[in-house]
Amino acid sequence: MRRQSWPAGGYARPVSKRPGREQNWYPVSQVGWFTGHIREGIAVTGGQLELLQPARARPSVLDDATVARIIRVHQDQADDLTLFQNQAGRWKAAAGLTTAQRDAVAGFEAALGQLRQLNSEVLAVAEE
Numbered sequence: 001m002r003r004q005s006w007p008a009g010g011y012a013r014p015v016s017k018r019p020g021r022e023q024n025w026y027p028v029s030q031v032g033w034f035t036g037h038i039r040e041g042i043a044v045t046g047g048q049l050e051l052l053q054p055a056r057a058r059p060s061v062l063d064d065a066t067v068a069r070i071i072r073v074h075q076d077q078a079d080d081l082t083l084f085q086n087q088a089g090r091w092k093a094a095a096g097l098t099t100a101q102r103d104a105v106a107g108f109e110a111a112l113g114q115l116r117q118l119n120s121e122v123l124a125v126a127e128e
Contacts, residue, residue, distance in 0.1 A: 023083055028091045031104045038084065038111040041077070045118040052125045059128070070126040077119050084112055 026034070052070075055061045062070075091097070091105045 023086055025090060026087065028094060028097060028101050028105065031091060031101070031108050034084065034087070035104070035108045035111055038108065038115050041115050042111065042118060045074075045077070045115060045122060049118060049122050049125065052122065056125060056128065067126055071123060074119050074123045074126070078116070078123070081112060081116050081119065085109075088112065 048070075088105055088109050091101075091108075097105070
């Protein structure tokens with residue numbers, strides 16, 4: 001699957017949560033791109049959760065290195081979701097948003113909630 005590149009027009013500031021991570025800020029005109037990115041994450045993460053279900057009955061199917069990687073990747077994704085939520089908060093706080101823009105941001109936040117839930121489920125299964 002081809003990884004999407006970030007939209008142009010953002011700027012960054014350091015984020016203290018993890019060294020080397022930056023919070024990039026984008027205009028609300030990019031909300032559609034971000035929503036698509038999150039929806040893609042929902043599809044991929046949901047697929048990963050389905051793949052993990054058989055391993056619940058047979059834990060020995062996955063070696064320790066694979067489980068550690070699953071946990072690391074999804075912990076990183078959880079951190080990324082925090083950055084996306086920060087962006088949504090910034091958009092919501094912006095003055096002069098149109099009704100359509102407010103609706104688009106609300107849709108983005110709803111998609112974030114879905115991805116956050118799926119990501120938590122993958123972590124729970126992997127940590128069993």
